[in-house]
Amino acid sequence: MASLKITNPESNHLKAGLTLEALGDAIEKSGYPLQSSVFELLESDFHVQQEWGFRDRITGEMRSCDLMATRELAAPSAAESRIRTSLTVLIECKQSDLPYVFFSPNRSSWRLKLPQLAGLAQEEVKVWSDDTRSTFLFPVMRALELSEEPFMSRDGFSIMSKCARKGPKLELSGADAYNGIVMPLASAASHFSASSAPKETFRYFDVHLLCVVAVLDAPMVEAKAISSGTELTFTPWCRIYRHEPEDPGVFMGHAGKTMAIDVVHKDFFKKYLTHHLIPFGQTFSERALRHHEVLAAGRAFVPGMKADGSSDIYERLQPPKYIPRPTTRRRRVPQVTGESSASG
Incomplete structure (x- = not known):
């Protein structure tokens, strides 16, 4: 097959005072x-979309994040499952000769x-x-006990x-990091989540484990307050916890919601x-596929919740078709702890 021959027109050149070297420096x-x-x-392990477009959740304007990467997650039982799992990562890339600094250590949030x-x-x-008339609500990540995995429980x-x-001298600007990294990734994640919502008639579901990451070509420094002043340490991976109010009417809305944004050095x-x-x-995929009926229905049976309503929930989950009639008609509303809630 003959290749197309393209000839550059003489008018397509740099104007006086500009050089290719200067242009190259600007690009770098x-x-x-x-x-x-x-x-x-990414491209060896993911399908990657550059300049992935989304609608800003605050302004409503169209924007784009640098990269969206998706990786299908396989498991032996996937062909018989009501869900298909994948890992999706939304990425912003930032370059700077000056460092990014991380303050105020924060424990991993339970919400x-x-x-x-x-x-x-x-x-x-x-x-x-089977031992109480109360029902319990567990976030899916908690029901699968993914929130206890080292990746999720990282401070x-x-x-x-x-x-x-x-x-x-140097001065610090929180606004640059907030406006250039935190808010774009939060809006991109919100758009992706809303766009992935299934119709009410769906029986089969594409389930994405959605993460957001900022990749920096810049020094990354952790600042820790000690008795003698401030201790500075270089670090290649920091997690930022961003707390936001919950939507009105949501149960325990006063607790709000927290986003984890991973900030990773390019190297x-x-x-x-x-x-x-x-x-x-891969851990998420294995656990989700094991309980695909539970996740697809959003309902489950767990024996002995009155006796133990918090431990080994993942191992005790059973599909909703096994839900028995209550053994007692006594009304009980247990104390709310962690991510679970109860209603009579």
């Missing part, structure tokens, strides 16, 4: 080379909104039992700031994928 200082290198790291499972009809599993930070020059990103994120995705 932009974030595009970093985005391209991250794309190359994480991100990472989340997108694509199910319900975000929670309603549980019946993080509340504040991320970017250094900027002010004369000969650690491949290890982050292969040693941490992908293995966690």
Whole structure:
């Protein structure tokens, strides 16, 4: 097959005062080379979309995040399952000669909104039992006991700031990190989740484990307050916890919701994928496929909830068709703890 022959017109050239060297320097200082290198790291394990478009949840304007990467997660029973699982990662790339600094160590939240499972009809599993008339609500991640995995229980930070020059000195700007990383990723995740919502008539579901990641080509420094001042340590992976109010009318809305945003140095990103994120995705897939009927229905039976309503929920889950009639008609509303709720 003959190839197309394209001849550059004489008018397509740089104007006076501009050189290809200067243009190359400008490109190197932009974030595009970093985005391209991250794309190359992803494409062997993921299907990658560059400049993935979404609608901003606050302004309603169309925006784009640098990369959306999706990896299908296989399991032996997948062909018989009511769900199909995948790992989806929304990524922003940032480059800077000046460091990003992470403050205020923060424990992992028990009400994480991100990472989340997108694509199910319900975000929670309603549980019946055989020794109480009460029912219990478990977030899907909690029902699968994924929130107890090391990847999910990792501690993080509340504040991320970017250094900027002010004369000969440096100053910190939280607004740059917030507007350039946190808010775009939060809006992109919100759009993806809403776009993945199934119709009421669906019986089979595409379930995405949705994570958001910022990849930095910049020094990353943890700042820890000690008795003698501030201790600074370089770190290749930090998790930012961003707390937001819950939508009105949501049970325990006063507790709000928390997003986990992973911030990873570019030279650690491949290890982050292969040693941490992908293995966690595979664990999610195995557990989700084992209980695909429960996740598809959003309902389950767990024996002995009155006696033990918190431990080994994943192992005790049974499909909703096995829900028996209560053994007692006595009304009981147990104390709310953790992620579960009760109603008579």
